[in-house]
Amino acid sequence: MTVSTGRPPTQRTGAADQMRATxxxxxxxxxxxxxxxxxxxxxxxxxxxxxxxxxxxxxxxxxxxxxxxxxxxxxxxxxxxxxxxxxxxxxxxxxxxxxxxxxxxxxxxxxxxxxxxxxxxxxxxxxxxxxxxxxxxxxxxxxxxxxxxxxxxxxxxxxxxxxxFPSVEPPSYLQQLNPELYEQECRRVQARFDEAVQMAEQAFIEELSQLVSHLTERLGGHEDGKPKIFRDTAVGNLREFFNRFRALNVRSNDQLDSLVSQCRQVVDGVQPQELRDNGGLRQQVATQLSGVQSVLDGLLVDRPRRRIIRSPK
Incomplete structure (x- = not known):
């Protein structure tokens, strides 16, 4: 799976630069x-x-x-x-x-x-x-x-x-020995960080999609005419995701930021036991999360995995 977004290239480049610096x-x-x-x-x-x-x-x-x-x-x-x-x-x-x-x-x-x-x-x-x-x-x-x-x-x-802590930056001695090769390495590293930004977006969106889909299915589904049972971790895992996203997000995708914020607002302050005891709240949260899920589904498109072709030694 990969992320399909329409963000400006400058936003991605800025995020890559931030990632590289921090x-x-x-x-x-x-x-x-x-x-x-x-x-x-x-x-x-x-x-x-x-x-x-x-x-x-x-x-x-x-x-x-x-x-x-x-x-x-x-x-x-x-x-x-x-x-x-x-x-x-x-x-x-x-x-x-x-x-x-x-x-x-x-x-x-x-x-x-x-x-x-x-x-x-x-x-x-x-x-x-x-x-x-x-x-x-x-x-x-x-x-x-x-x-x-x-x-x-x-x-x-x-x-x-x-x-x-392996170095992923171009070796500084190349700047003196071979400036052209040094510039080539700089471009290669920049491309690596551009890809790292895309990989981070992909990982965040896929994880959020899985968490939201799972919770929505447990909240909206029924077994033998009764609401499905769900564990506290179905909500707890989402909150852990929010914390990790806040700590690691490099602000490369405004739409992703908005979706995470929207999802956080849906479950903010909601306790798992409340969802079990209050059918109306359960349905409300399930409906709101379904809306988030539909947007997430639109951000995910199938693509074969990237192939890395290495030069023979």
Whole structure:
């Protein structure tokens, strides 16, 4: 999906310049112990034989550890929360693995990432305490497929999170060495930020559309003649979106700003329990949100995903 807007190019350029001046590129990386391993050629051949198949035409693997164990799930939970936090604090950028964070939130970002790293280290230490037992359980479940060589002596150091701040600006030394190439790089970076603005709009509009559509469907729909049940998060998630939009919006799209403001006014001060108890209020909110949704639908048009063609190294 992409955003279809009629905003002036100058507005987009101004937003891109603002984004470039006030935001910082960030990258979050994880080191993660692989819990699945492909079977050896001999093992695949043995497995294929039971099906009367050829080993070369069979893809098979084994699971080294029980990832549903509470200690392993605790480790995975830290990774999921870290990713969610990073996404909530940042905007997309058209380079793989990079997102833009406001410069004035870098200290907060740094502090929270350090907290996540500590939590991950603690969770891994807890998992390592059960590592021997998990290996015994794996040996029982894998039978002859179990191979001690697949397992490190300890899980310490096998899981980690790191973050850095890669430069997305043209290298300053090019200005002296090759001014023409430097100008070319400046244009490339400007185009990247222009695209980042469009990606931010797209992400905001698609998320708002999903949230509004979900709440409208729960408020206006019926099951067995009774109003559908909805969770408090259907309203809470919208309010979280408003806060994130206010913090990250670069004012690139007046129509989007207006829609968000309109939607906020609809749910402002409305509590989930009121919507359950007051049928008239429930219908009023559903009707107003339907109007917002119809405009959002007009802003979304289908388009194949952008293809990035990289030059061969």
């Amino acid at each position: 935001m910082c590129a960030t990258r979050v990386s994880f080191t993660w112990f692989g819990t699945r391993k492909t079977l050896s050629t001999a093992q695949k051949a043995q497995a294929a034989e039971s099906f009367g198949a050829e080993g070369d035409f069979l893809s098979a693997g084994k699971k080294l550890l029980d990832t549903k164990h509470p200690r392993f799930k605790a480790v995975t939970s830290v990774r999921n929360r870290t990713r969610a936090y990073w996404a909530s604090l940042s905007l997309p950028y058209p380079e793989p693995g990079i997102r833009l964070v406001r410069q004035d939130t870098l200290a907060t970002f740094q502090d929270q990432m350090s907290v996540f790293k500590e939590e991950l280290d603690e969770a891994v230490a807890g998992l390592d305490e059960r590592y021997a037992a998990l290996k015994v359980a794996a040996e029982e479940r894998l039978g002859s497929l179990y191979n001690e060589a697949d397992y490190p002596a300890s899980l310490a150091g096998m899981f980690d999170v790191s973050w850095d």
